Amino acid sequence: MxxxxxxxxxxxxxxxxxxxxxxxxxxxxxxxxxxxxxxxxxxxxxxxxxxxxxxxxxxxxxxxxxxxxxxxxxxxxxxxxxxxxxxxxxxxxxxxxxxxxxxxxxxxxxxxxxxxxxxxxxxxxxxxxxxxxxxxxxxxxxxxxxxxxxxxxxxxxxxxxxxxxxxxxxxxxxVCGLSGGGPAYAAMFIEAMADGGVKQGLPRATAYRLAAQTCLGTAKMILEMDIHPGQLKDMVTSPGGTTIEGCEALEKGGMRAAVMECINAGTEKSRRL
Structure with missing residues (x-):
């Protein structure tokens, strides 16, 4: 909320x-x-x-x-x-x-x-x-x-x-590790999404706008509709559809573990300051 x-x-x-x-x-x-x-x-x-x-x-x-x-x-x-x-x-x-x-x-x-x-x-x-x-x-x-x-x-x-x-x-x-540095991590994810779009033929400006708006809208749904992130993911991933293929690719790439380690690294650096 x-x-x-x-x-x-x-x-x-x-x-x-x-x-x-x-x-x-x-x-x-x-x-x-x-x-x-x-x-x-x-x-x-x-x-x-x-x-x-x-x-x-x-x-x-x-x-x-x-x-x-x-x-x-x-x-x-x-x-x-x-x-x-x-x-x-x-x-x-x-x-x-x-x-x-x-x-x-x-x-x-x-x-x-x-x-x-x-x-x-x-x-x-x-x-x-x-x-x-x-x-x-x-x-x-x-x-x-x-x-x-x-x-x-x-x-x-x-x-x-x-x-x-x-x-x-x-x-x-x-908090420093999560939301303090979070804008940089979110920006990297948006850039990576846009790169994927460009690879598939989308114009760079269009890819950035679509990626950024997608992340903005997703965040607003989670906050304003009080939807659990996992629930929102399930809403989009149809059985045998395109999105579940993308989710599988992210899991194979270790996205969750990499993001968790990212937050750990930022937190530990804050503790050392």
Whole structure:
């Protein structure tokens, strides 16, 4: 069942430290969905190109990380793992008493607290890039110390641009392996499907559109009609038909085992970060 809720504009001021691919996707999605007023958003990124992009969205541009924190009620930390300590050090004491959402892969809440001056409330999140088109998948740590109001506002941001699941922090690495890297794996599958179509004579553009739409529609059926993937597969595979021949080829190629190992590899890498 589709879990997205009715969109309600949030009232707190949101700061974004790092407006790259993921931070930018979340900000853009929240702005376009109408959940976050642009005047309530404060952004800082070391990259001038990212700041120029944010300026085009009409948000407030902060002069540095500390300035973001001073002007915000809830801060989104959206930097690369290797840059987290430096970014948080630049916040100085401005995070004390604030709430912070972290999408920094592989960095636990315990490690984040050790990088920060003062005390604050932390909500760790694992997002993915389809947030840019309002189809993101977000895992929010259920074991957090946000206030009830802060958690509701955070959920409102992410549910407006995708699906939200609450999971304990111990499972966040598995989420990273599954939905964090999932868009890349799905894109590879779509590309492979299109290659197969091209091999059989379809024009490249047509093959990409058919493959991408097929994956999109299948995902929507599973989510919105609450259909088990196996049930959907059985709906398409007629006895002695063409689809069961394709399914057999995938099984012979070890697709299931390869995908499971793919998720395992991504999860283990996240644990090592």
């Amino acid at each position: 589709d879990q997205r809720k009715e969109k309600i504009m949030i009232t707190k001021k949101i700061g974004i430290i790092g407006c790259g691919n993921m931070g930018g996707a979340i900000l853009y999605g929240a702005l376009k969905s109408g959940v976050l007023p642009k005047e309530n958003a404060y952004v800082y990124d070391l990259n001038p190109a990212m700041m120029k992009k944010a300026r085009g969205w009409g948000v407030n541009l902060a002069k540095d990380d500390e300035d973001v924190c001073k002007n915000s009620d809830i801060v989104l930390l959206a930097v690369k793992p290797q840059n987290a300590a430096e970014a948080l050090a630049q916040c100085k004491d401005a995070l004390d008493g604030k709430a912070m959402m972290s999408i920094v892969a592989g960095v636990t809440v315990e490690r984040l607290r050790a990088m920060i001056n003062g005390s604050l409330r932390i909500l760790r999140i694992m997002p993915n890039t389809p947030a840019m088109v309002f189809e993101g998948a977000f895992a929010l740590c259920s074991d957090n110390d946000f206030s009830e109001e802060e958690l509701q506002e955070a959920q409102q941001i992410y549910s407006s641009i995708g699906v939200v699941e609450l999971v304990p922090e111990v499972l966040i690495d598995a």
